[in-house]
Amino acid sequence: MCGIAGILTASNKRPPQGALEAITDRIRHRGPDASGLHREGDEGLELGHTRLAIVDLSPAGAQPMVSQSGRYVIVLNGEIYNYRDLRRELGDSATITWRGASDTEVLLAACEIWGVAATLARLEGMFAFGLWDRKDRSLTLARDRFGEKPLYVGETEEGIVFASQLGSILAYPGFAGIDDPEAIEMFLALSYIPEPRTPFRNVRKLPAGTYARLVPGQTKIEPIAYWNAAQSVRDIREENESRSSEEIIKQIEERLSIVIGNQMVADVPLGAFLSGGIDSSLVVALMQAQSTKPIKTFTIGFKDEAYNEAPYARAIADHLGTDHTEVILDWDEALSLVDKLPDIYDEPFADSSQLPTYLVSSVARRSVTVCLSGDGGDEVFAGYNRHRLATKYSKMRKVVPAALRQPVGRALMATAQPRMAGFINVVGKLAGASRVRLASEKLNKIGFALLAQDDLSLYMGLVRRDEGLMPSVALQQMLAAAQNDVASTRIDLAETMMLLDTQTYLPGDILAKVDRAAMAVALETRVPYLDHKLFALAWRLGINDKIKDGSTKSVLRQILSKHVPVDMFERPKAGFGVPIESWLRGRLRDWAEENLTLFQKANPMYAPLVQTARDEFYAGKGHLHHFLWNVLMLHAWQTRYRTAAASSRSN
Structure with a gap:
C-alpha cells in the first residue's frame, strides 16, 4: 500500500514550480519506505509515489514504473491479490521478461x-492507480470495486491534480477550493x-468500481463503471x-478461505485485528x-467496562492459539487524539x-506492516x-394499526430520551437483555x-446522525438515486438497505475511516469480505438465510461455529465506539462549548440549528451528541483547512 499523486496540464501550461514535490510529500506517511517522481518532459504529465513496501521489497518494485515497451507509466496504491495467477496467464499469451516480482509490474x-x-x-484486489499512455497521450485513473483505496481529482488553473488524499490536493500551490454547501x-x-x-465543488472522488480517461487540458472526470454492486446482484x-443453501454456504466458506490465503501473502510481518466479534473472529x-x-x-x-471488548477477543485468541497483543487504555489516550483528527482524515469526518x-x-504497527x-x-x-429491523418492519406496521402508529412512534421516541437511559437499561435487564449498549x-x-x-424515509432516518435537523435536499436526492439503482433487483427491504449500505456507507464511512487511520501510521489493512466473487456467492442466498431467528449474519455464525x-x-x-455523549456532557464540555460558539460565529447560516x-x-432531550460531534469535527477541519489554504496560496 502506498500513496499516489499526479498532475496533468494542458499542453500550453505548466504546473507551479515544486507542485509535484508538494503533493507527493503530503502523503509521505502512506509510504515511508521510499518515494519516486516522474515527469514526461513537455507532455504536461507528472507522477509521484510514496512506497510502503509489502511485496517485492527490492528496487524492482519501485514506482513510478515504466512498462517493458516504454509505452505506459503507472503509479499504484494497493494490492492485486491474484497477481501470481495473472502473471502465469500473461506468460502463456506473450513473451515477457520480468524485471521483478511485484504486483505493480504484473498490472x-x-x-x-x-x-x-x-x-x-x-x-x-484493493487499488487505485494512474496510468499514463505515452502513445495516446491519455491518463487513466481507476479504483477498486468497493472503494477500499481512495482517489481524489481536483481542478486547477493548469488542468487536474489527483492524489490518494484530499490533503495532497490542498497542498498544490495556489489551489483554492470552491466550497460545496450541499x-x-x-x-x-x-x-x-x-x-x-x-467539501469542494472543484474536487471529486473517483467513485468505487469506475475508471476515467483524461487528456491534457481536460478538467472534468467522466467515470465509466466496470463493476456495480446493484448490477451484480441483478445479474445473480x-x-x-x-x-441448495447448504451448498452455497459451503462454497462461501471455501471462497473466504481462498481469499484469506491470498491476502496473507506479504514479504513483511502480517497479522489481524481481533475484536472478538463474529467478523474478525472468523477471519482470524x-x-x-x-x-x-x-x-x-x-x-x-478500555478501562470503561461498558466499552471494553478485550476479554472477548482474548478468549477467542486463547482458543485459536494466536500470538495475541492486548492493550488496555483509558479515555485520556483517545481524547488526546481529538486535535489530530483533521490532519489524519484531510476532509470532514466524524464517525x-x-x-x-x-x-x-x-x-499493531509496532509489530506488523499488514x-x-x-x-x-x-x-x-x-x-x-x-437490516434486522427491516425484516420486522412490515410485520410491525401490520401489528400497530395505522391510526396508532403516529402516537405509538412518538411515545417511544419521547421515552427514549437520554435522561431516561438508566430506566430503559434497567427495564431491559429485567426483560432478560443482559448487555445492550445504547x-x-x-x-x-x-x-x-x-x-x-x-x-426511503425509513432508511434515511436510520442512517442519519442529526435527528433530522439538517434540511438536506441533496442527501435525499442522492439516496433516492441509489434506491432507484437497486429498485429492479427483485430484493426485499432488508436487502435494499444492504445494497444502499454497500454503495454509500461502506466506501464513504467504513473504508475511509480504516484507510486514513491505518495509513496515518503506515499500516496496510486488507479486507477479505470485500471480494467480488464472495459477494456474488453471498447474494445467491436470500435474506432468510442471512438473518435467522432474529440473529444477523447467520451464515458467518454457522461457519465460525466450526472453529470457535x-x-x-x-x-x-456492540460496535467499536467511544462514549461521545458522556464526553460532551462531562470531560469535553468546556472544549465543546467554546468550539461550538466559534463555529456558529464562523458559519452563521448554521448557527440557529446548532x-x-x-x-x-x-x-x-434527543440524541443530538452525534450531530454536535459532526459540528465539532467540521469546525476542526475548517480551522485546519483555512491555515493550509492560506499557506498554499502564499506559496
Whole structure:
C-alpha cells in the first residue's frame, strides 16, 4: 500500500514550480519506505509515489514504473491479490521478461497486453492507480470495486491534480477550493461526505468500481463503471439458482478461505485485528487454519467496562492459539487524539470510532506492516441492526394499526430520551437483555420506524446522525438515486438497505475511516469480505438465510461455529465506539462549548440549528451528541483547512 499523486496540464501550461514535490510529500506517511517522481518532459504529465513496501521489497518494485515497451507509466496504491495467477496467464499469451516480482509490474503488463477494461475485469484486489499512455497521450485513473483505496481529482488553473488524499490536493500551490454547501449539509447529517462529493465543488472522488480517461487540458472526470454492486446482484437474481443453501454456504466458506490465503501473502510481518466479534473472529480462525505458526492478533480495550471488548477477543485468541497483543487504555489516550483528527482524515469526518481505529492501528504497527480486518462483513452478510429491523418492519406496521402508529412512534421516541437511559437499561435487564449498549438510541430508532412514511424515509432516518435537523435536499436526492439503482433487483427491504449500505456507507464511512487511520501510521489493512466473487456467492442466498431467528449474519455464525464454541461469540452487537455523549456532557464540555460558539460565529447560516441542538442536548432531550460531534469535527477541519489554504496560496 502506498500513496499516489499526479498532475496533468494542458499542453500550453505548466504546473507551479515544486507542485509535484508538494503533493507527493503530503502523503509521505502512506509510504515511508521510499518515494519516486516522474515527469514526461513537455507532455504536461507528472507522477509521484510514496512506497510502503509489502511485496517485492527490492528496487524492482519501485514506482513510478515504466512498462517493458516504454509505452505506459503507472503509479499504484494497493494490492492485486491474484497477481501470481495473472502473471502465469500473461506468460502463456506473450513473451515477457520480468524485471521483478511485484504486483505493480504484473498490472502494468496486463494493461499493455489486454487493455485497461479487460484488466480491471480480471483484478482481485484493493487499488487505485494512474496510468499514463505515452502513445495516446491519455491518463487513466481507476479504483477498486468497493472503494477500499481512495482517489481524489481536483481542478486547477493548469488542468487536474489527483492524489490518494484530499490533503495532497490542498497542498498544490495556489489551489483554492470552491466550497460545496450541499456536501457540508450531507456531512452534518451523516458524519461523512458520500462519494463522489468532497467539501469542494472543484474536487471529486473517483467513485468505487469506475475508471476515467483524461487528456491534457481536460478538467472534468467522466467515470465509466466496470463493476456495480446493484448490477451484480441483478445479474445473480436473474439466474436460475439450482444449488441448495447448504451448498452455497459451503462454497462461501471455501471462497473466504481462498481469499484469506491470498491476502496473507506479504514479504513483511502480517497479522489481524481481533475484536472478538463474529467478523474478525472468523477471519482470524481461517488465517490460523492456514498458518503453521501462531498468527499475530491485536486488540485494544478500555478501562470503561461498558466499552471494553478485550476479554472477548482474548478468549477467542486463547482458543485459536494466536500470538495475541492486548492493550488496555483509558479515555485520556483517545481524547488526546481529538486535535489530530483533521490532519489524519484531510476532509470532514466524524464517525467517532475513528479514535479507537487509529489506536488499534498504532498498536499493531509496532509489530506488523499488514493487518487483515473484519470490515465489510456487515454489508455483505446482513449484520446491522437496521437490516434486522427491516425484516420486522412490515410485520410491525401490520401489528400497530395505522391510526396508532403516529402516537405509538412518538411515545417511544419521547421515552427514549437520554435522561431516561438508566430506566430503559434497567427495564431491559429485567426483560432478560443482559448487555445492550445504547438501548435508548435503539428504542428511538424503533419509534422512528413507526413514523416513516415509505422505505426511503425509513432508511434515511436510520442512517442519519442529526435527528433530522439538517434540511438536506441533496442527501435525499442522492439516496433516492441509489434506491432507484437497486429498485429492479427483485430484493426485499432488508436487502435494499444492504445494497444502499454497500454503495454509500461502506466506501464513504467504513473504508475511509480504516484507510486514513491505518495509513496515518503506515499500516496496510486488507479486507477479505470485500471480494467480488464472495459477494456474488453471498447474494445467491436470500435474506432468510442471512438473518435467522432474529440473529444477523447467520451464515458467518454457522461457519465460525466450526472453529470457535458458540458461547464465545453469541452476544449483542456492540460496535467499536467511544462514549461521545458522556464526553460532551462531562470531560469535553468546556472544549465543546467554546468550539461550538466559534463555529456558529464562523458559519452563521448554521448557527440557529446548532443552538437548538446545544440547548436540547444539554437539557437531556434527543440524541443530538452525534450531530454536535459532526459540528465539532467540521469546525476542526475548517480551522485546519483555512491555515493550509492560506499557506498554499502564499506559496
